Amino acid sequence: xxxxxLWLNSFATKLHLLIFASAMAIKVNWDAxxxxxxxxxAIHCAVLPLLLTSLPVFGIDIIDNVSFExxxxxxxxxxxxxxxxxxxxxxxxxxxxxxxxxxxxxxLIGKQSWHHLQFWxxxxxxxxxxxxxxxxxRLCRKANHCHKNDCDH
Numbered sequence: 001x002x003x004x005x006l007w008l009n010s011f012a013t014k015l016h017l018l019i020f021a022s023a024m025a026i027k028v029n030w031d032a033x034x035x036x037x038x039x040x041x042a043i044h045c046a047v048l049p050l051l052l053t054s055l056p057v058f059g060i061d062i063i064d065n066v067s068f069e070x071x072x073x074x075x076x077x078x079x080x081x082x083x084x085x086x087x088x089x090x091x092x093x094x095x096x097x098x099x100x101x102x103x104x105x106x107x108l109i110g111k112q113s114w115h116h117l118q119f120w121x122x123x124x125x126x127x128x129x130x131x132x133x134x135x136x137x138r139l140c141r142k143a144n145h146c147h148k149n150d151c152d153h
Contacts, residue, residue, distance in 0.1 A: 030083030031137040035130055037076050038104075042126040044072065045111070045118070066112070073108050080105070080129060084136050092139035097132045104128030 084098045107125030111118045 030079065030086055031133045031140075034076075034080045034083045034133045037079055038126055038129040038133070041072055041076055041108075042122065045122050049118075069112055073105070073112065076108070076129065077105050080133065084132065087136040087140045091143040092136075094139055097136035097139065100128050100135065101132035104132060 080101050081098070084101055088094065088098060104125045104127070107121045107128060111121035111125060114121065
């Protein structure tokens with residue numbers, strides 16, 4: 001019985017280490033997540049008006065959900081700022097991706113503020129946000145951990 005308990009304890013410990021070691025090894029590419037979020041936002045903003053305008057044909061009347069729109073902007077801003085801050089702080093130390101990203105966020109807020117011009121604001125907003133993530137990605141790859149004392153790795 002003692003050897004069974006010892007084996008069970010050893011197995012449980014190994015399983016515990018295996019689960020947590022594999023969970024710790026997962027790395028999130030925040031730029032890819034930011035680009036995906038921006039593209040999802042663009043698809044949402046382009047398709048939702050078409051869907052909403054066709055719903056009355058089927059007898060369904062839905063109004064714009066402003067709270068959801070601002071929640072999506074806040075989500076994109078949070079993920080994007082984290083990804084760009086990570087790239088700035090740990091790799092390339094350049095503010096240009098963050099400035100381009102914030103310009104895109106301003107266009108998204110403008111899209112919500114001047115709703116009748118939303119398509120004129122949407123395209124530049126998504127373009128700036130994706131360009132900022134792409135530039136951040138490129139700068140992180142270019143830095144390639146070549147810094148000596150100025151990175152917190």
